[in-house]
Amino acid sequence: AQKITQTQPGMFVQEKEAVTLDCTYDTSDQSYGLFWYKQPSSGEMIFLIYQGSYDEQNATEGRYSLNFQKARKSANLVISASQLGDSAMYFCAMREVYNQGGKLIFGQGTELSVKP
Amino acid sequence: GAVVSQHPSRVICKSGTSVKIECRSLDFQATTMFWYRQFPKQSLMLMATSNEGSKATYEQGVEKDKFLINHASLTLSTLTVTSAHPEDSSFYICSARRAPGENQPQHFGDGTRLSIL
Numbered sequence: 001a002q003k004i005t006q007t008q009p010g011m012f013v014q015e016k017e018a019v020t021l022d023c024t025y026d027t028s029d030q031s032y033g034l035f036w037y038k039q040p041s042s043g044e045m046i047f048l049i050y051q052g053s054y055d056e057q058n059a060t061e062g063r064y065s066l067n068f069q070k071a072r073k074s075a076n077l078v079i080s081a082s083q084l085g086d087s088a089m090y091f092c093a094m095r096e097v098y099n100q101g102g103k104l105i106f107g108q109g110t111e112l113s114v115k116p
Numbered sequence: 117g118a119v120v121s122q123h124p125s126r127v128i129c130k131s132g133t134s135v136k137i138e139c140r141s142l143d144f145q146a147t148t149m150f151w152y153r154q155f156p157k158q159s160l161m162l163m164a165t166s167n168e169g170s171k172a173t174y175e176q177g178v179e180k181d182k183f184l185i186n187h188a189s190l191t192l193s194t195l196t197v198t199s200a201h202p203e204d205s206s207f208y209i210c211s212a213r214r215a216p217g218e219n220q221p222q223h224f225g226d227g228t229r230l231s232i233l
Contacts, residue, residue, distance in 0.1 A: 033218050043207060045160075045224035052219055091159065095218070102213055103150055104222055106160045 003027075004094050006107035013082045014115050020067070021077040021110045023092030029053075032096045034075040035104065036066065039089040048090075051075055082114045118142060120212050122225025130233055131202060137195045137228045139166075139210030145190035146212035150222065151183075154207040166193040166210075200232045 003026040013019035025034065036048040051059045051066045059066040067076040079086055089111050093104040121140045129135060139149055147168045152160040164185050165173040172185035182204075184196040193212075197204050207229050211222040 031218070035221055037224075043209070043227040043229070045209065045211070045222075045227075047221040047223070050219050050221060089157075102148070102218075102220075102222070103162055103165055104211075105162065108159050109157075111157070 004092055004105055004107035006092055006110050008110045009108070010111045010113070012113050012115060013079075013086075015084060016081055018078060018080045019082055019112065021079070021090050021092075021112065022074070023076055023107055024072070024074045025092075025094050026073060027094065027096060029096045032094055034066070034068070035093045035095070036064070036075075036077045037091045037093060037106075038086075039091060039109075041088070045091075049077065079112075084114050084116060087112060087114045118226075119144070119214055119223040120210065120225045122210055122228060124228060125226060126229045126231075128231045128233065129200065131200065133200055133232075135197045135200055135230060137197075137208055137210075137230075139193045139195070139212070139225050141191045141212045141214075144212075144214045146193075146214075147190060149187060149193040149210055149212045151185065151193070151195050152209045152211070154209060154227075156207075160209065163195075166195075168193075197230065200230070202232045205230055205232045 005024045032053045034051045038046040049061045049064045051068045063080045065078045089109045091109045092107040123138045149166040151163045166185045166187040168187045174180045187193040209227040211224040
């Protein structure tokens with residue numbers, strides 16, 4: 001069974017600094033996808049970034065980048081130049097390519113607080 | 117703009133009431149939708165996979181007679197919490213994938229906060 005682990009329940013970062021949110025995963029599949037979502041206090045889930053298991057380069061989307069280390073089974077999210085609006089819950093999720101319809105399994109989440 | 121619409125956003129009702137939550141894909145057809153439940157400060161727990169035109173697939177431990185799922189059209193899935201009790205109070209959120217492809221993310225509705233008195 002697949003499993004996603006986020007070991008940081010809460011993180012603090014100073015505005016304009018970079019922060020890394022950890023995510024490790026466990027799967028026996030060779031093909032899978034890794035996603036990061038942001039959930040503000042209002043509750044909506046906002047897609048941030050995707051990394052495929054066969055992607056050789058780390059994914060980047062604006063201020064978000066994914067530090068993908070396949071051998072270590074880790075997919076850490078790096079947020080550069082933190083902004084106050086980045087304060088939210090962040091979830092790492094995995095989808096095995098050949099599972100039922102593409103369901104996502106989520107990690108426990110990390111609550112990020114950006115300090116002014 | 118929104119890709120998935122969920123309604124209502126908030127429900128407060130008495131114990132014993134059945135509550136229906138709708139999840140609509142706005143500009144695409146979704147043969148598969150997903151229903152999650154989230155307690156405060158916790159992760160999203162997948163409840164079931166909603167399949168258009170067939171029975172939903174429930175995750176282990178989820179009572180299918182308690183949480184009825186109907187996916188009668190390619191753009192609408194409904195979750196009905198039957199005879200709701202205070203322990204059913206939670207944040208329920210649905211999702212769908214807009215396009216096939218392993219790199220396509222799930223798009224989520226804005227969620228429904230259910231409070232059973």
